[in-house]
Amino acid sequence: MTQRQVRAAVLLIGDELLSGRTQDINLQTIAKFIAPLGVQVAEARVVSDAPENIVAAVNELRARYDYVFTTGGIGPTHDDRTADAMAAAFGVNIGVRDDARAILEAHYKGPGGLNEARLRMARIPDTASLIANPVSRAPGFQIGNVFVMAGVPSIMRGMLEDVGKRLDGGAVVKARTVRGKGVREGDIAAGLEALEAGANGAVSFGSYPWFSPDGYGLHLVARSADPAALEKAASDLKGLIRSRGSEPEEVDG
Amino acid sequence: MTQRQVRAAVLLIGDELLSGRTQDINLQTIAKFIAPLGVQVAEARVVSDAPENIVAAVNELRARYDYVFTTGGIGPTHDDRTADAMAAAFGVNIGVRDDARAILEAHYKGPGGLNEARLRMARIPDTASLIANPVSRAPGFQIGNVFVMAGVPSIMRGMLEDVGKRLDGGAVVKARTVRGKGVREGDIAAGLEALEAGANGAVSFGSYPWFSPDGYGLHLVARSADPAALEKAASDLKGLIRSRGSEPEEVDG
Numbered sequence: 108m109t110q111r112q113v114r115a116a117v118l119l120i121g122d123e124l125l126s127g128r129t130q131d132i133n134l135q136t137i138a139k140f141i142a143p144l145g146v147q148v149a150e151a152r153v154v155s156d157a158p159e160n161i162v163a164a165v166n167e168l169r170a171r172y173d174y175v176f177t178t179g180g181i182g183p184t185h186d187d188r189t190a191d192a193m194a195a196a197f198g199v200n201i202g203v204r205d206d207a208r209a210i211l212e213a214h215y216k217g218p219g220g221l222n223e224a225r226l227r228m229a230r231i232p233d234t235a236s237l238i239a240n241p242v243s244r245a246p247g248f249q250i251g252n253v254f255v256m257a258g259v260p261s262i263m264r265g266m267l268e269d270v271g272k273r274l275d276g277g278a279v280v281k282a283r284t285v286r287g288k289g290v291r292e293g294d295i296a297a298g299l300e301a302l303e304a305g306a307n308g309a310v311s312f313g314s315y316p317w318f319s320p321d322g323y324g325l326h327l328v329a330r331s332a333d334p335a336a337l338e339k340a341a342s343d344l345k346g347l348i349r350s351r352g353s354e355p356e357e358v359d360g
Numbered sequence: 361m362t363q364r365q366v367r368a369a370v371l372l373i374g375d376e377l378l379s380g381r382t383q384d385i386n387l388q389t390i391a392k393f394i395a396p397l398g399v400q401v402a403e404a405r406v407v408s409d410a411p412e413n414i415v416a417a418v419n420e421l422r423a424r425y426d427y428v429f430t431t432g433g434i435g436p437t438h439d440d441r442t443a444d445a446m447a448a449a450f451g452v453n454i455g456v457r458d459d460a461r462a463i464l465e466a467h468y469k470g471p472g473g474l475n476e477a478r479l480r481m482a483r484i485p486d487t488a489s490l491i492a493n494p495v496s497r498a499p500g501f502q503i504g505n506v507f508v509m510a511g512v513p514s515i516m517r518g519m520l521e522d523v524g525k526r527l528d529g530g531a532v533v534k535a536r537t538v539r540g541k542g543v544r545e546g547d548i549a550a551g552l553e554a555l556e557a558g559a560n561g562a563v564s565f566g567s568y569p570w571f572s573p574d575g576y577g578l579h580l581v582a583r584s585a586d587p588a589a590l591e592k593a594a595s596d597l598k599g600l601i602r603s604r605g606s607e608p609e610e611v612d613g
Contacts, residue, residue, distance in 0.1 A: 122578030125401045126535065126580065127391030129568070131384070134406070140381030148378045150413070151406035156566075160403070183546045184525070184567040185553035192594060214545070282379065293436045293468070296477030300438035313375055313409075314437040315382070316512060328381065343511055 110332065113277035114149040115141060120161055120179035121191055121258055124153050133178045133263050140267050143340040145276025146174060155179055161192035169196075169253050179258030181247060189255060191249075194232035197250055204231040207246055214244040226308065239269040245289040251272065278332035286347035286356045288324040290296035292316055299327065299349045302340065309336040312344075326358070363585065366530035367402040368394065369421040373442055374511055376409050386431045386516050389528040398529025399427060409433055414445035422449075422506050427527065432511030434500060436477040437543040438569050443501075447485035450503055457484040460499055462487035492522040502526065513563040528580060531585035536594035538608045540601035545569055549602045552580065555593065565597075579611070 117137050123129040131153070138148045150170060154160040161180070168175045180189030194201035207229035208221075215221040228245040231237065238254065242265040247256040249270070254267045285306035287295075292314050303312045310331040317324055327347065329340035341357065347353035370390050376382040380596050384406070387531070391401045396458035402425060409415040414433070433442030452467075460482035468474040481498040484490065491500035491507065496519040500509040509519045534608055535547075556565045563584040579581045580600065582593035594610065599610035 122564065123568060123581070123585075127388045127395065127401070128535065128537075128581065130388050135380045135383050138378060142380065148380070149408065151378065155402065162412070182567070182569070184549045185556055186564075186566050204410070214539065222546060222550075225375065225546035227549070259571075261571070276506070280379075280382065284381075293475060294472065296437045296480070297475075303438055303603060304593035309440075313439050314435070315376060318512075318514070321441035328376070330375075332380065334607065 110145075110278035112175045112280070112332070115146050115176060116167060116172045117148055117151040117160075118164055118175055118177040119153045120156065120177055120326040122155050122186070124179075124187075125155055126163050132260055133258070136260065136344045137178075138174050139266065140264075140271065141176075141274065141276075141278060144271060144274050145279045146274055147280055148156070152201055157187050158188045158192040158195065161189060162196045165196045165253060167191065169251060173252060175253045175328065176270070177253065177255050178263050181228065181255060181257055181260040183227050183245075185218055187227065190230050190232065193235075193248075193250055193253065193255055195321055197234070199233040199234060199250075200228055201232045203229045206237060210237075211246055212247055220228050238266050238334075241265040241268070281334070282328055282330045283337055283344070284358050285327045285341060285348060286317075286324065287327065287351065287353045287360045288322055289355075290325050290327060290348060290351045290353050291323070294351050295325065295327070295347050298350065299318060302343050302347070306331075306340065309333050310340045312340070317338070319321045324353070361405040363398075363531035365533075365585070366399045366426045366528070368429060369425045370401055370404040371406065371417055371421060371428055371430040372406045372511075373409065374406075375439070377406050377432075378408055379488070382481075385513050387512070387554045389513065389517055390429050390431075390520065393517075393524065394527065394529075397524055397527050399482075400533055400538075409439050409441050411441045411445040411448065414442060415449045416515055418446065418449045418506060421503060422511070426505060428506040429523070430506065430508050430548050431516050434481065434508060434510055435499070436480050436498075440480065443483050443485065446488075446503055446506065446508055446568060450485060450487070452486040452489045452503075454485045455484055459490060460484050463490075463497055463499060463552055489525055491519050494518040494521070525529055533583055533585045534587075534590060535581055535583045536592060537611050538572075538580045538595070538601060539566040539577060539610065539611045540580065540604065540606045541575055541580050541609075543601060543604045544605050545578060545603050548578065548580070548600050555596050559589060559593065562586050563593045565593070577606070585603075 235250040488503040
């Protein structure tokens with residue numbers, strides 16, 4: 108396992124996520140999309156629409172991680188402040204850009220079409236490149252190692268297709284999950300710790316209890332970029348479940 | 361609106377949230393629970409189980425906000441490192457505490473009961489007070505202005521009942537939401553910005569598009585701690601929707 112791990116941060120922007128009005132699902136979508144490309148999410152943050160919060164967070168995260176993925180705040184209304192915040196964070200100018208304006212002009216035709224509010228969505232920081240939006244056209248953008256995407260999940264998902272091509276991934280970390288029924292965390296904790304110690308850092312192990320009307324149990328997860336070590340780990344986890352008198356089942360996720 | 365705003369951070373701990381294995385719902389639950397108590401979530405972070413990440417995040421957040429709510433990492437397995445990280449963050453010792461052990465002893469009776477792994481859940485930092493767990497008994501704890509809770513949503517929700525009593529809230533920020541059908545953000549952006557400017561900081565306005573098989577539209581949200589200003593804002597939002605030829609509907613959330 109000599110390949111470098113490529114690490115990313117996700118920055119979710121929007122008052123509605125902090126108030127509880129909106130349940131975020133973008134973090135999970137991004138994490139699952141980039142993992143097979145060899146990029147792991149190492150940290151995530153949720154900040155309000157206040158520009159100073161966006162600037163501080165993105166500057167801290169882009170210095171610390173290989174990539175930063177942001178969602179939210181690039182629409183046409185006054186509370187969409189992400190583009191200006193990114194320009195401020197990178198110390199570049201921002202204005203309506205011809206390439207972005209052309210995309211919007213083609214989309215918003217007829218009366219009341221590309222008005223001043225919608226033209227806000229063509230404001231792109233200097234040096235940024237556009238990210239295609241196959242859903243509603245108004246583009247996202249990449250500036251440096253930061254990918255700025257929409258907050259609406261269907262639009263964000265569409266933008267990821269364009270983002271994915273630009274990622275230079277490293278080692279691909281894969282997971283194997285073994286399910287045991289009628290087994291509790293406290294029953295396998297010592298065994299699991301021994302497996303983690305024996306793997307010498309090549310595998311990380313996690314334990315996640317589940318409860319349902321017909322019983323309870325555990326999902327034991329092994330994660331590794333080393334296929335052979337991961338295969339052994341999955342086999343070891345099954346043995347651990349069997350040692351508690353339960354028949355293990357391998358499941359997705 | 362002279363009452364102080366009380367601001368909190370939420371710190372979600374767990375590799376499974378960053379890998380995308382688990383979809384977090386605790387942030388939303390916490391935000392909705394504490395808002396009526398006069399505490400607003402101002403920032404949230406998701407960090408891995410690595411102790412150094414937990415320590416750095418909690419120390420930064422507890423200095424910046426009135427309260428910090430953490431979830432995850434207090435179970436019996438080796439990847440549950442939150443309690444030790446909190447002790448390190450506060451510079452206090454940690455060990456099995458009698459009050460926590462008594463709770464677990466009453467719960468885990470019989471053979472294979474309170475083994476060494478489960479006793480990990482009685483490790484509580486010095487100076488911390490326990491948070492009751494009505495679901496699975498193993499307690500959370502409060503240390504300083506930090507509330508350390510379980511990651512399993514049903515357990516976390518149970519712990520919030522005990523946490524709520526301890527919060528000293530400030531101004532209660534309430535929201536009113538107006539739904540308009542067939543209206544797009546670009547159509548009302550200028551009007552919305554004028555409302556925000558006219559409110560002189562007493563109200564914050566947000567715009568959230570929705571799409572469904574039978575159409576599209578907007579949710580316009582006003583948030584304020586001033587009941588009279590909020591009433592006026594809701595009325596203004598309805599007027600804005602009507603000005604676009606759509607009949608507004610007031611909805612929850």
